[in-house]
Amino acid sequence: MRASLSDLPLVFDRVSQRAGATAILDRISLAIGPGAPTLVVGPNGSGKTTFLRISMGLTKPSEGMVSWGGRTETRPMRRAFLFQEPVMLRRSAAANIAYGLAQAGYPRKGRAARVEELLDRVGLLELAGRPARRLSGGEQQRLALARALARDPEVLLLDEPTASLDPAATRYVEEIVLMAARSGTKIVMASHDLGQVRRLAGDVLFMVRGRLIEQASADDFFEHPTTPEAAAFIRGDLVL
Ligand SMILES: Nc1ncnc2c1ncn2[C@@H]1O[C@H](COP(=O)(O)OP(=O)(O)O)[C@@H](O)[C@H]1O
Ligand SMILES: [Mg+2]
Numbered sequence: 408m409r410a411s412l413s414d415l416p417l418v419f420d421r422v423s424q425r426a427g428a429t430a431i432l433d434r435i436s437l438a439i440g441p442g443a444p445t446l447v448v449g450p451n452g453s454g455k456t457t458f459l460r461i462s463m464g465l466t467k468p469s470e471g472m473v474s475w476g477g478r479t480e481t482r483p484m485r486r487a488f489l490f491q492e493p494v495m496l497r498r499s500a501a502a503n504i505a506y507g508l509a510q511a512g513y514p515r516k517g518r519a520a521r522v523e524e525l526l527d528r529v530g531l532l533e534l535a536g537r538p539a540r541r542l543s544g545g546e547q548q549r550l551a552l553a554r555a556l557a558r559d560p561e562v563l564l565l566d567e568p569t570a571s572l573d574p575a576a577t578r579y580v581e582e583i584v585l586m587a588a589r590s591g592t593k594i595v596m597a598s599h600d601l602g603q604v605r606r607l608a609g610d611v612l613f614m615v616r617g618r619l620i621e622q623a624s625a626d627d628f629f630e631h632p633t634t635p636e637a638a639a640f641i642r643g644d645l646v647l
Pocket of ligand 2: 457
């Protein structure tokens with residue numbers, strides 16, 4: 408990892424993603440810099456996952472340009488991705504993290520200590536030896552977070568990581584995300600849960616049908632939405 412290279416700002420310049428005649432993303436331009444978490448908000452099907460996948464460099468857009476810290480190569484330098492459903496290897500919790508570290512070229516010597524530190528950070532130290540796939544949904548998502556944080560990413564992209572979790576497990580994941588944000592990792596996270604957006608967001612990107620229709624601080628988004636769609640979404644009665 409070359410710490411001198413930054414993945415920020417993340418810049419979209421008229422980015423579109425098309426599937427046949429449909430625009431999944433429609434000419435999105437924006438810049439995301441360091442700071443408090445950015446929440447990508449919108450109803451199901453609005454393009455949040457597609458936006459995050461392109462932000463990570465996992466999907467190439469059909470039009471427009473994406474750059475990371477001024478570079479257009481898609482190879483992630485300092486960004487990590489957390490999927491909606493964690494994908495775990497058929498190994499222990501600890502081994503799942505160790506594997507990630509090995510893949511990232513982390514020196515073998517410090518690996519065990521680093522695994523322990525990461526497990527501790529997400530409250531899984533006592534379950535280190537448990538097969539990862541036997542952990543509960545919330546525990547698996549915390550393990551996935553530990554794995555994503557293992558390389559100290561500058562940017563962490565999360566795709567509705569609590570969508571299938573109960574409220575307690577959701578809060579636990581949110582705490583870890585906030586802790587990462589406080590220690591300097593830029594969080595870009597999709598959510599359609601307004602309570603969660605209020606708890607986490609520094610600023611909001613509001614998407615409807617592939618269009619970015621509002622970009623504002625969280626306070627402005629909730630107190631002074633500038634579009635009828637955002638106002639309706641906040642009231643809970645956006646009908647598409
Ligand atoms: N590869 C694809 N081909 C065709 N349609 C797609 C593809 N990927 C996503 N879509 C459609 O694009 C829309 C936005 O998808 P998505 O980015 O998953 O939105 P969200 O995450 O906000 O629910 C959805 O209607 C989805 O069905
Ligand atoms: Mg999605």
